[in-house]
Amino acid sequence: MTGGSDEFGVRLRVYEGQPAAVSGVGKDPVNLPMIRHWCEAMGDTNPAYEGPDAIAPPTMLQAWTMGGLSGHVGRTGAYDELLTLLEEAGCTSIVATDCEQEYLRPLRPGDRVTFDTAIESVSEQKTTKLGSGYFITTRTDVRVGDDLVGTHRFRVLKYAPSRRPPAGRARRPRPVVNRDNAGFWEGVAEGRLLIQRCAVCGTLRHPWLPGCNACGSLDWDTVEASGEGTVYSYVVMHHPPFPAFEPPYAVGLIELAEGVRMVSNVFGVPYDKVRIGLPVRVEFRRYDDDAGELVLPLFRVVEGEA
Amino acid sequence: MGTETTRLAAGTDLPPLEIPITRTLIVAGAIASRDYQDVHHDVELARQKGSPDVFMNILTTNGLVGRYITDCFGPGAVLRKVAIRLGAPNYPGDTMVLTGRIEELDEETGTATVRVIGDNAIGRHVSGSVTVTFTEAVVTVTLTDETDETDETDETDETDETDEGAS
Incomplete structure (x- = not known):
């Protein structure tokens, strides 16, 4: 992969500060069925998430902004470009590493969520157990109308997986054959x-x-x-x-x-x-x-x- | 079954929560969070990407950490901040044990900061910090032995055993 060279790092860091999503709109308004499905999955029986005065579990914040199977909404070219650049450099896998959320007021059924996301930083090349790659940190402001209801900082590692296929299936290394040998x-x-x-x-x-x-x-x-x-x-x-x-x-x-x-x-x-x-x-x-x-x-x- | 309530203070360890990591939990959590990344539901594609199996997505971990804290702090608890970092993945068949320790607790404002850790068989899946506001600074623990059936009451500042809670 191209990584490690400063030149590549400079190309990546151009994206710092650029918007990743502008005026994204949540695909569904905050609603009881999705809240109930979430609580079922998490085993969360908190009564605050049920009944006529239900609020959404605050940790669902990001779920309301997800693109789902039909893809992301409001995403800019910059974020896709950054991901493509990394994929071309061999960083084909992605894993989320950090999530920091702040909840300013509870979300309630009927709330229509909008969001803006900025690329906060792109790290230098890092070597991890998963492989070598780059951490991308984004920050999302989630709003209902004009009110900021929550913020969401998210970090992913976009990396080239270091593979260890089972022995026997892997290719045996080849000798280097040259004119001398x-x-x-x-x-x-x-x-x-x-x-x-x-x-x-x-x-x-x-x-x-x-x-x-x-x-x-x-x-x-x-x-x-x-x-x-x-x-x-x-x-x-x-x-x-x-x-x-x-x-x-x-x-x-x-x-x-x-x-x-x-x-x-x-x-x-x-x-x-x-x-x-x-x-x-x-x-x-x-x-x-x-x-x-x-x-x-x-x-x-x-x-x-x- | 009886319960025990413990008055909370900085330094208090919250009762641990064991979460069996089933394939169902991983897939249900991914779908409930609208995360259709194949590594969270398709074993074959997960393997092609160098993972031995499907693994839990970060949104599910976040949801479980949130549940752990509000379960501990009881009705009236509201999450204000949840910040987590992931390490060892949660693979099917494993068990994650969430533990928490109160780092700061302000009775005046009813705010606590809790350090949360979730370990599984291969290491530390999650570590993080949660800020929560609460109405009552007690944690309720379900007792598994017989001691809760007695009328003994410990009148120290730290604990308050009762036998009245049938949960």
Whole structure:
């Protein structure tokens, strides 16, 4: 997303002070049926909200201004523009975080509500548990005729959700294939583990690189690894969780029989049974997900060794 | 069932209110508040937006906080200000416990400011402050044990137990 750049923040803050709704009119006058439905939902049995002298529950203030299924009334272009700008920047979700209301006089059945809303502030980019985004604060003055009956400050977070899809459904991360390492991944696709060998001094190397660390030569060929190796070192990942993997799991630094080392998952034993020195053997695993097919070299602990 | 009335003062803890968070409450609250955002009634779309389930909208929380305070302060109580901040969402199957503590109480004007907190199994759903005016500075608590059936009366300034309330 675009967020974080000051330029974007400046574009957002242009909207501060602009009206979000002008002379909005409540879709329904304050009425007993809507009050009763509200009280039923809330389990509110306050007698003040019933009978001939009923008032509306003060906390219904915002409900009288809601657009419902047929959309908002009186909304200006500015508020929609601000939301669109944020959506284009990846902030597709919205959640309300704060509501501050002041009730100057009770609303009664028959009252016709009108309202004006201003965009009070747009925050800097904030990172929350839900995701990264921007807080928008609006202030609404609610009137009946010329009388101010209540004020309503409302804050929403418009954000890009940080998703954590269940493991197994998430795409496994793809290797970065470039011209220096393409030969390795071509080998893996054919079920062959290829090690680079310097054409001049014969030194083996992994990961793949353009030149030889020992003599500097740029000439090389490959040898196919036997696939046998041992755990040279390992870590167990508990946190942070990564969408494609279900922690805990073991990541090993495998020393191949030929002498070079590579990083991959170690499996075939529980994560807490992985030890330095365990014999392992390469296994080419195939993954199919919505990004297509992927083959990766993983290392299975040789049976009877854990 | 008997009741107990407690004279209110700054520092008084209000009796807690447990609210089971049902799918019905979430949907009924959203519709009663005219909030048709899909995350408050459509599980599939809520999941697509990264939420594990539908969750309560802020207007319902606001309504429940208001109900909690007027229930505690009894007939004659009028809400003047309600300011809330949301944290952990209210998902179906959870229970929210609302608690309140009186921060300021002015007998002359009959005005109290109450700090309200609503916790659920995953954390603090709501915290906020409510200003309410009242006609009588007592809170009525429904008793669950047998002690209210006796004629004992505690004559301290703080409490006044009676056995006459059949609620």
